[in-house]
Amino acid sequence: KNEVEQSPQNLTAQEGEFITINCSYSVGISALHWLQQHPGGGIVSLFMLSSGKKKHGRLIATINIQEKHSSLHITASHPRDSAVYICAVLRNRDDKIIFGKGTRLHILP
Amino acid sequence: SAVISQKPSRDICQRGTSLTIQCQVDSQVTMMFWYRQQPGQSLTLIATANQGSEATYESGFVIDKFPISRPNLTFSTLTVSNMSPEDSSIYLCSGTVFNEQFFGPGTRLTVL
Numbered sequence: 363k364n365e366v367e368q369s370p371q372n373l374t375a376q377e378g379e380f381i382t383i384n385c386s387y388s389v390g391i392s393a394l395h396w397l398q399q400h401p402g403g404g405i406v407s408l409f410m411l412s413s414g415k416k417k418h419g420r421l422i423a424t425i426n427i428q429e430k431h432s433s434l435h436i437t438a439s440h441p442r443d444s445a446v447y448i449c450a451v452l453r454n455r456d457d458k459i460i461f462g463k464g465t466r467l468h469i470l471p
Numbered sequence: 472s473a474v475i476s477q478k479p480s481r482d483i484c485q486r487g488t489s490l491t492i493q494c495q496v497d498s499q500v501t502m503m504f505w506y507r508q509q510p511g512q513s514l515t516l517i518a519t520a521n522q523g524s525e526a527t528y529e530s531g532f533v534i535d536k537f538p539i540s541r542p543n544l545t546f547s548t549l550t551v552s553n554m555s556p557e558d559s560s561i562y563l564c565s566g567t568v569f570n571e572q573f574f575g576p577g578t579r580l581t582v583l
Binding site for chain 1 (some may be wrong): 480481502504506511513514515516561563565570571572573574575576577579
């Protein structure tokens with residue numbers, strides 16, 4: 363079983379819809395990252411969380427440490443949000459980053 | 472915070488050649504890491520680049536294939552040696568600054 367699981371694997375939605383991407387992990391962590399990978403492969407760091415909630419523009423990320431779960435929300439989604447969203451955790455026991463397989467998001471105009 | 476840049480952003484190379492990828496950070500970082508993402512796969516750690524000593528490689532990765540340099544606290548290189556089409560991947564570096572992780576934009580490598 364992967365230590366970091368994301369759902370859904372693929373998501374297609376209409377422009378304007380509220381998007382939720384989930385990340386569950388099974389190891390002790392000191393931080394969790396959400397990354398955005400563009401179709402060309404370029405990677406952008408969106409959030410780093412160790413507790414609570416962060417907001418940046420239309421993006422919101424939350425983490426529940428007790429439940430070992432994080433969500434990334436996109437409000438008023440737009441076709442330019444189409445990308446792969448990757449959850450990554452910093453594992454406590456060895457300070458290594460473990461990546462999820464990503465969620466491929468496609469927003470239709 | 473820190474900003475990490477990588478060069479090149481992408482390249483197309485011939486089988487049997489080698490490519491060196493550069494990772495530059497605008498701050499001094501304690502730890503630097505190199506990852507690989509093969510098509511359809513998640514990112515996987517290749518090695519930890521240690522300043523002033525040899526890199527520490529993960530299982531399945533060896534120094535002869537992926538030599539790494541870390542001459543100072545802001546710079547590292549990863550060389551992909553004697554490339555084959557199976558090396559076609561995105562290569563990503565990251566660094567730790569005051570216990571916070573920062574990521575480069577990645578280098579897309581295609582080997583023909």
